[in-house]
Amino acid sequence: MTEAIVVLNAGSSSLKFSVFKSFVRAEPALLLRGQIEGLFTEPHFRAWSALGEKVAESVWSRGTELGHAGAVDVLNDFLAHQTADLTVRAYGHRVVHGGLKYSEPVVVDDQVLEDLARLTPLAPLHQPNNLQPIRTLRAHSPGILQLACFDTGFHRHQPLVAQIFALPYALTQSGIRRYGFHGISYEYIASVLPGIDPLAAAGKTVVFHLGNGASACAIDNGIGVATTFGFTAVEGLPMGTRCGALDPGVLLYLIDERGMDSAAIAKMLYKESGLLGISGLSSDMRVLEMSDDPRARLAVEYFCYRVGRELASLAAAMGGLDAIVFTAGIGENSAFIRERILEMGRWLGVEVDHDANSGRGLARISSAVSRVAVWVIPTDEELMIARHAQRALDVRDG
């Protein structure tokens, strides 16, 4: 019999999952990963082995509304029937918001679920989706351990000054503050850095998580001390379709002079801005990199410029810089973008090794003379969640 940990990441219209083999007090090992997309339109289930071979696929007809609860049933059915003698011991969930209360992963019980549901107004697009599979599983399999891991958690150790806005303090006290996100990815990077570059891990590192969503985090001796995301995940760096840092006066102008309401503004900020907004062409960095269109070039230039500026800002927040780490879709795959960003760090003593930078996977891409070590480290948020679930199982089982 194989004991397993299932990691779930529920998005607005998809449920991604990873299945790990559980080992007592040891690192879980990936067995399978997969996703069910189009949960409300035309559901499409696919699963791959750890080596990337497709092991299952099914498609439902257009108009089928599976929803998140239905997706959990499909997954459990797949696990029960297609994978011989697999026993699920725990589910680990990616949950966007833990508020101020939950800085560490937590075993879900009634109180936790109530607390997390109360945070929905802080992340209305994500929190309800994240919680739905937890509810479904609690109803179906009440005895199985469920662990919630938070995108905000890693940032709760920041000094207060890094977590507040200069708004009337009563608002800060009521919870309007910088929460930060992508924390599970940063926690993973911080967890592997000691084995890759012990000096960097003990020093001051800026990590760039550059995917469709993009943010950066200053990590000082393993502790997150500043980040670019704020109250929401629209702040900070420009992203595929999100604008990043914006003068709030622009919003007042759009409301007062252009008659835009909050729904129109939210659509613009989250779906129509960033790389897509500037280029008018695509939110996909690969498309923009290959384009000669002047606005596509401007979008790429703006992205690199803002990321490069943030490098210095985060180094200043830590009072130094020993290492830089790139991760996620753009950070792991685009040598061109990395090089452009790193050019803006030359004055901080960053020197790129061009050959190393054009490789793939885990690599040190700074030259021998660089004062700052630069690494590409693939992130693995699912493994981070599985590790936490394993620890929770180990604690429960004594």
Ligand code: ADP
């Ligand atoms: P998400 O935030 O949705 O998890 P990912 O981490 O998968 O996103 O990153 C998606 C982004 O990575 C897209 O902008 C995509 O164009 C970019 N990307 C992936 N591969 C490359 C590549 N080889 N060169 C440039 N950009 C890439």
